[in-house]
Amino acid sequence: LINAVTREIVRKTVISSENGKEEDGYYYRNVDRVVLHRYFEGIINLSGEIISETCSSTLAWNNLSNLLSYKRLYVDHEESRSVGWFPEAVSGVGVRFVISDALPRLLDHVDDAEMRQAAWDERVDDEQMRLEAEARRYGDVALVPVVDVYRSLAAKLLAFFGAILERSVEFDFLYKTDDDTVANLEAIRDHVPTTRQNVWWSSFRENWPVERYGKWAEASYR
Structure with missing residues (x-):
């Protein structure tokens, strides 16, 4: 094992x-x-x-x-x-x-699976409604029809760009990063290209192996 x-x-x-x-x-x-x-x-x-x-x-x-x-x-x-x-x-x-050991507790855990699933579904639905309400009120959330998994990262990014364009948001450069990243905005500003038309400036980790296990695992993606 x-x-x-x-x-x-x-x-x-x-x-x-x-x-x-x-x-x-x-x-x-x-x-x-x-x-x-x-x-x-x-x-x-x-x-x-x-x-x-x-x-x-x-x-x-x-x-x-x-x-x-x-x-x-x-x-x-x-x-x-x-x-x-x-x-x-x-x-x-x-x-x-x-x-x-602990078999009785595990059997109880299995028996309560449907009840836990129902409680989780209710929580997810409530969170979805609150996100939609915030998006309508403040316009600071872009909801895109993409499941947040490894293989959908590019599709999610393109869908986000599409949502920004639909809202006619004016900007010189659009910067996308992860929510657990600290960005040095001044350094980024100094490194972006001076041309402002049809620019795709990015930094990606190359040859990153697909995760087979863990939270972000992909079973079939290669």
Whole structure:
């Protein structure tokens, strides 16, 4: 078991007919209990002899607890050769995750999922209404029909420019930056081109790898 973000090995074991327990044609072996933090993302890496008969039919991916979700499949150790998970995936190995403690609380958590979702939907709707009200009152918010994910950054920027032009806002230069960035406006002013027609002046980080895990993960974008 590898931490997908840090690539740290969390647990490691060797399974064989000598130390494993046979069940339905597979050998299983327990590993030491490990406490995983909330939203933990890990990679199960298995290597060894694979019997072709175990790969002849589709594997049933059991996720009835709603506490675990599958995201990617790896052919080998290369990230570039991994693909987004799909229900028809076939595997030559089996992995069983067992909750060792706090089971009653987790079951209650699963049972309350619909109630939490309804509360969250209500909160999102309320926030949307307040944003729309502020946009109408002050005109300081541009709402664009783009989902804020990695692959939509360029589309979001162009949609924002379109919203500015529709409002006939007058400006010499339009500067866009992230909300967690401190901008040195004087230095920026000194570096912008002197020509003021059809200028696209920007600074982007080149060859930035796509995030496969974490808040801004992209499952299929390359």
